Amino acid sequence: GDSVTQMEGPVTxxxxxxxxxxxxxxxxxxxxxxxxxxxxxxxxxxxxxxTKADDKGSNKGFEATYRKETTSFHLEKGSVQVxxxxxxFCALSGASGGYxxxxxxxxxxxxxxx
Amino acid sequence: DAGVIQSPRHEVTEMGQEVTLRCKPIxxxxxxxxxxxxMMRGLELLIYFNNNVPIDDSGMPEDRFSAKMPNASFxxxxxQPSEPxxxxxxFCASSRGQGEGEQFFGPGTRLTVL
Numbered sequence: 143g144d145s146v147t148q149m150e151g152p153v154t155x156x157x158x159x160x161x162x163x164x165x166x167x168x169x170x171x172x173x174x175x176x177x178x179x180x181x182x183x184x185x186x187x188x189x190x191x192x193t194k195a196d197d198k199g200s201n202k203g204f205e206a207t208y209r210k211e212t213t214s215f216h217l218e219k220g221s222v223q224v225x226x227x228x229x230x231f232c233a234l235s236g237a238s239g240g241y242x243x244x245x246x247x248x249x250x251x252x253x254x255x256x
Numbered sequence: 257d258a259g260v261i262q263s264p265r266h267e268v269t270e271m272g273q274e275v276t277l278r279c280k281p282i283x284x285x286x287x288x289x290x291x292x293x294x295m296m297r298g299l300e301l302l303i304y305f306n307n308n309v310p311i312d313d314s315g316m317p318e319d320r321f322s323a324k325m326p327n328a329s330f331x332x333x334x335x336q337p338s339e340p341x342x343x344x345x346x347f348c349a350s351s352r353g354q355g356e357g358e359q360f361f362g363p364g365t366r367l368t369v370l
Contacts, residue, residue: 176358185260185347185361186299231299243312244289244359248298 148247165232260362281350
């Protein structure tokens with residue numbers, strides 16, 4: 143079945159460091175891909191998305207490119223801030239042409255220190 | 257828009273008691289999802305509805321769990337009887353239509369069963 147695999151955390155970085163969180167997926171068809179972020183004590187929020195191959199999603203300095211050839215959607219940010227500390231979830235949707243059910247990865251916790 | 261509304265935000269109960277969690281989706285959204293999040297198992301989809309009809313309840317852990325959506329603006333998740341292993345954060349999410357995949361999450365209900 144469809145699945146999402148993320149790099150295990152926690153990822154610990156200093157402020158202004160470069161961030162990469164790896165995400166790969168297995169799916170039939172042509173899924174849309176998402177990154178969600180969960181700040182402490184809150185629900186998940188959509189960070190960015192891409193709906194077709196080679197699309198780049200971006201928001202708040204974060205970017206991810208839909209790579210069909212490597213079935214990947216890695217999240218990157220050039221310079222992280224303490225306020226980016228959160229759990230990041232990669233997800234896919236619509237892979238089987240059915241209802242918009244999201245399949246989430248396990249989440250990667252990011253801790254940014256001053 | 258107020259976003260997805262969940263109540264209560266926190267619930268502490270004793271084993272064997274009935275627990276009812278409530279959700280009001282975003283107006284105009286016709287898909288609704290219930291998730292459970294724990295440290296051990298991560299984020300799990302319990303059930304989702306489309307146009308108030310349950311589409312997939314394969315994630316419901318056992319018969320003690322039930323969910324209803326009597327109208328487009330309200331859903332409940334009930335656990336009867338509750339057990340300590342049900343302790344988790346329960347999220348409700350809603351989305352518009354099918355295929356796009358973006359879901360909007362509520363703030364969650366933190367359930368503790370003693």
